[in-house]
Every structure is written in structure tokens, then in C-alpha cells.
Amino acid sequence: MNTATQNIPFNVEEIRKDFPILKREVNGYPLVYFDNAATSQTPQQVIDVIVDYYSSYNANIHRGVHTLSQEATDAYEQARIKIQKHFNAAKAHEMIFTSGTTHGINLVANGFGALLKEGDEIIVSALEHHSNIVPWQMMCERNGAVLRVIPMNEDGTLMMDVYDTLLSEKTKLVFCNHISNALGTINPIESIIQKAHQAGAAVLIDGAQACPHVKPDVQALDVDFYVASAHKMCGPTGVGVLYGKEKWLKKLPPYQGGGEMIAEVTFEKTTYADLPHKFEAGTPNICGGIAFGAAVDYLNAVGFKAIAAYEHELLAYATEKLLAIDGVKIYGTSSAKTSVISFNIEGVHPYDIGTIVDKLGIAVRTGHHCAQPIMDYYKIPGTVRASFAFYNTREEIDRLVDAVIRAKKMLL
Known part of the structure; x- marks a missing residue:
């Protein structure tokens, strides 16, 4: 499926071809890389x-x-x-x-x-x-x-x-x-x-x-x-x-x-x-x-205006999909926000969610994200953080949502 939209002046599938690592598999599944806030991936042009x-x-x-x-x-x-x-x-x-x-x-x-x-x-x-x-x-x-x-x-x-x-x-x-x-x-x-x-x-x-x-x-x-x-x-x-x-x-x-x-x-x-x-x-x-x-x-x-517009779409789509899961709470709900979602499932430790999601080939970050005072404010040990880049897709978000639902069923 072509993941480019009418609003975005680049074709995401073409962009993805620039990133060799996106072709690999993890645990038998195509890699979904949602840890971009920790480090982004590197295009062939830079390699x-x-x-x-x-x-x-x-x-x-x-x-x-x-x-x-x-x-x-x-x-x-x-x-x-x-x-x-x-x-x-x-x-x-x-x-x-x-x-x-x-x-x-x-x-x-x-x-x-x-x-x-x-x-x-x-x-x-x-x-x-x-x-x-x-x-x-x-x-x-x-x-x-x-x-x-x-x-x-x-x-x-x-x-x-x-x-x-x-x-x-x-x-x-x-x-x-x-x-x-x-x-x-x-x-x-x-x-x-x-x-x-x-x-x-x-x-x-x-x-x-x-x-x-x-x-x-x-x-x-x-x-x-x-x-x-x-x-x-x-x-x-x-x-x-x-x-x-x-x-x-x-x-x-x-x-x-x-x-x-x-x-x-x-x-x-x-x-x-x-x-x-x-x-x-x-x-x-x-x-x-x-x-x-x-x-x-x-x-x-690629263009920063195009990047911002597309990542905003991904953020809105992922927010809607994750909040539809009963028990999911998102931390950080400012109207001025970039493509990062920190969330937890009520009653489940974020590390356990991250471990199961990884078994399904999806890379997210769990923990306090080197921002412990924020976690102390919310009185939580940490969050699951999914962070999106311009080479990510809605289909990958769907896989994350399915994995979180699966993790919830296993852990509760």
C-alpha cells in the first residue's frame, strides 16, 4: 500500500528505501522502529x-x-x-x-x-x-x-x-x-x-x-x-x-x-x-x-515542512488508536507537541509491555527516558515511549497497536 498522502509532498515508501536497516527482520518480523527519540536511523546517502x-x-x-x-x-x-x-x-x-x-x-x-x-x-x-x-x-x-x-x-x-x-x-x-x-x-x-x-x-x-x-x-x-x-x-x-x-x-x-x-x-x-x-x-x-x-x-x-506535516499525521493517528485501548493513559497531552507518545497500561509495568512488543519486532523505549523528575511528578516508574520519524508509516502504528493489545491480554 502506498503510505504517502495527498497532503505530504514525498512518497514515504520511496523515503524508506534510503534506510537499509528498515529492510531487516527482528524475531522473525519486519522491523518497526519507534525509538527515534533515542536515536534516528541513518540513510544510505550518509553511510x-x-x-x-x-x-x-x-x-x-x-x-x-x-x-x-x-x-x-x-x-x-x-x-x-x-x-x-x-x-x-x-x-x-x-x-x-x-x-x-x-x-x-x-x-x-x-x-x-x-x-x-x-x-x-x-x-x-x-x-x-x-x-x-x-x-x-x-x-x-x-x-x-x-x-x-x-x-x-x-x-x-x-x-x-x-x-x-x-x-x-x-x-x-x-x-x-x-x-x-x-x-x-x-x-x-x-x-x-x-x-x-x-x-x-x-x-x-x-x-x-x-x-x-x-x-x-x-x-x-x-x-x-x-x-x-x-x-x-x-x-x-x-x-x-x-x-x-x-x-x-x-x-x-x-x-x-x-x-x-x-x-x-x-x-x-x-x-x-x-x-x-x-x-x-x-x-x-x-x-x-x-x-x-x-x-x-x-x-x-526531504524538507522540514514536509517532515513536520507528515509526523503530525502519524502522531494524531497513533494517539487516536492507542487511546481506543481500554486502560491506556498517555502522558504529555499539550496541543504543542511533536511525534512522541509516552503511555502506560493501567496495572502493567512498562518494561513488560516493551519486552513483549520487542518479541513482535517493534522497537520502543521503556523507562524514565533520562527524565526521572517527570516520572516522579506523575508518580510512575516510567512509560512506554513510541517516537515516530518521517520514514514510519500508519501500517507500522497498526502493528504497534495490535502488539499492545496482545501484551495487555497476556499481562492482565
């Missing part, structure tokens, strides 16, 4: 770039005079420019290659640790992934800064009226995710950024879950820092990007010392390299950076 790098011009970058080094350097820096343009950063050196979102957040947290003093306040949202909580707690323990939390509502949205009361002249930094990985809630980051700036605070946005679905414009947002990971954007693991306004990147001290991030080294004194190399110590994930650029090209070729 080919990875193979070509290691087959044709694998070499260390920068400073090398030989041909392979120059070719690798050019490809790596061209990828940086692609990513700069994708996020609409003003300058390429505002894009710092990292090992992923967690690395980017830790880099900024480490830098702000040197800028904040005891009694200064930072604000986080209740919807954060652990990687946007723990580094800041560690920073506060070191310098005596105070962590404030924007609480959440039952529907998985933030209490923005409380946010207004938390902001003060003591607030130095606000950080929250663009989209919740656990619930799919799209946060009102435009308002969060504007109000923080009015209070004189900087803002870091965790875009790991947003970037597979939307195309952030960091200049239009006027955000100070924005972090993302390639592996959620059809790219490889182990590489990501930190966008930072030039003025902030110049203020922050280096996160790591070593090769590449220096201008001159003596035993008496070391001077640091200019941006972006100041924050890119050591040999980077060269192939990963190049492949990240290829993944950005791929997603833009």
Missing part, C-alpha cells in the same frame, strides 16, 4: 559519506601539508559551514563541534562555573533530560550558585506564570529543552528567551529532540547557546554541535586543554587559539563531522 571518508581520504585535519590532510580539512570545515547555514548562525566559528548534546551542555556549564559567584541564580525547567540537569547541579555545588526550577502542569506544559516570578536580577542563565524527549512537549522557547534577556540572563536551549523535526533559526530566536546531536538527525553517533554567540564564546574559558586549542605553548604560559578551535581540543570526530553535514543535507532535501 556512503562515512565509507568514502575512510576509503578515500582518512587523515588528521588542520596544519597537515599533505593532500589527504588538506582534503579532510576542507571536507570537515565545509561541513561546519553547512551546519552554520542550517541553523542560520551569523558566523561559522560560532559552531563548535562536540561529541553530542551532553558534551555541549557540559562545556557551557564548565565555562559558566568560572563566571558565576555564590548566590547567583540559574533556572531550569522541570521537563529536562538529565544531561541538562546534572551538569548544572555539579556547577552549583562548586561555586554556590542556586538552581531554580520552572514547574510543570499535568498536561506536560511548563508553568510560565511561575517562570515570570523566578526571574530576577540574580538570574544569570536560563536553560531548557526545545522539545521534551519524554513527553514530546514543544516549549515556548521564544517567550522563555525574551523574558530571560529582559532580566539580563543568558539562555541555553537543548535542541536534541527538536532538530529532527524543526529547523531552528538561532538568530531569529536570539538564543545565546543552542546544542544538538547528529545521531538524532539521521547522522552518526559521537558528534554534535554547540552554537554560541561569539561574545559568549569569547567570555567562556576553554573546557579542555590539549592540541588544536592552543595558539602558543611554553612551560611558562599558554595562549589559546581563536574560535572555534579554542573549544575543540584534540583530534575530533572528523568523519562524524563530515557525515553530520551530509545528514543535514539529506534532511533539508
